[in-house]
Amino acid sequence: MNSAFLYALVGVGLFSLGLYALIIHTHLLRKILAINVMGSGVFLVLIALAKRTGLAVPDPVPHAMVITGIVVAVSATALALVLMLKLVAATGHAELSDDQRESQ
């Protein structure tokens, strides 16, 4: 029970770190990585909570959710990376911050 709680806390920590990085970094690759770190945090929480019953066999439902979540995260990351490469090809840099100035 205690170690599961520790893992869950680490998951919350990863989620928060990812959120922080998503907000402060301007480079898109870092933002995409930050989203992935956040996702790993959520997955870690789910896996830790699967042990909450305290039985020898963990609850399989959260594991199924994590597998589904990983599939979604892989596709989302692929789409994000393609979009970033297209953006770099079109604008020459991988940041969003200066778009206000240019689109005016």
Place this chain on the structure above:
Amino acid sequence: MTGTPWGIILIMLPLAGGMICFLWPRVSTVLGLLTSLAVAVSVAGLGWQLQEYGVYRHAIGGWGAPLGIDLYADGLSLLMLAVTALVGLGVGIYSTGYFSCEDSQRFWPIWLFLLAALNALFLAADIFNLYVTLELMGLAAVALTSLTGSKDALRGAMRYLLATLLGSLAYLFGVALLYHGFGTVDIGMLAERVESYPIAWAAFGLMGAGLMLKTALFPMHFWLPPAHASAPAPVSALLSALVVKASFYILLRLWLTIFGPLNEGIELLFGLLGMMAILWGSLQALRQTRLKLLIAYSTVAQIGYLFLAFPLAMTTGASAWHAMAYLALSHALAKAAMFLAAGNLLRFGGHDRIADLDRVVQRLPLTAGAFALAGVSIMGLPPSGGFIGKWLLLEAALAQGHWGIAAIMLVGGLLAAAYIFKVLGHTFTQADISHEPVAVPASMEWAALLLAMGAVLLGFLASPIFSLLDIGNAFSLNGVSP
């Protein structure tokens, strides 16, 4: 509840159609239109089934709720499915004129995937399935936004993708906490088991924040105007009319079944944000010089109206929810029509600067008519669908003495009139720089006009729509106070 499994058909049809369109691009336009039509027919079939037998529930593969995946449809889901099918049909017809052959081959597969995701979302009966459909919808919507590949479209799509992923992750975190706290992801079971523990509120905080971000409720609307304004016109119509409503639908469902009955005053926060969204969105819309940005900010404002129902429903119950559902339906039709009309004007003049619209009324009367009719519904003038929704909401606000909400609604209506007449005024006059008009295909003009007429016609259909909405009593759990 035996009979045809319309729910399965509604998900499988667009999914299969999308795949065939992807594999066999040459037939994509014909097949896409046929699929849209078939989806509309299936929604009618589901509607008939609901009226005959009541609520629809289907356990996929025969596995029941706690372990398997259930599909569920009541009046609320039916109306969302119906408006999705209608807008989808209109946009499909429009896209035949709008897209070049090559773009059309890219548009149809992604749009049909999006349609499958939307249908699955409106039919989902558990919160994890909602997460999956939410992600499917988000990814398809981002891909559609970036369809043209222009700089602005790519930037808008990237911003949208980051926002939508952040929103989904927050939602998924909430799902994890709810499952931990109450041991199920089925909405019906959660509704029975949930109690006002801190874990429930932490979950609602995360899910609510994620969904508000995806719904673009003020102050989390920053991603919406660039994404909706830079996408191609048919895509803007789909995003503003349907995709934003889908995440709102999830929030509404969660509120109605799980969190609303816990009753801790969150609805006042929703109401407050809604009021600020109305003011901010309308003022920003009024300031815009580009037509598509104006319409996008108008969406931000109209989203605000939907959130006003949360505080009002605490005492009047169903009637405020009815008003909100009505507003959501008529906004979907009207806003789709408006974006399509804007697409026509963009094609016609080669730009969407409002001040340079050149004698549009004389030269594109159907498009100008579509914009005006959609505007009537957005402003909330009788006899449109927007009028019924806003009138019922205003009535609820006045009956309960929520003067602030009533005043904001009236100010919002005036501001809406101001920004719509700002556009209409310029359509009558000659611009300083006149230009050679580009011909607009009839399918594009008629699709916009028919959707706008639908938004106005909704104003005459109040009683059948309210009786459909009440199938399954979606609004009763959070019902009238004793």
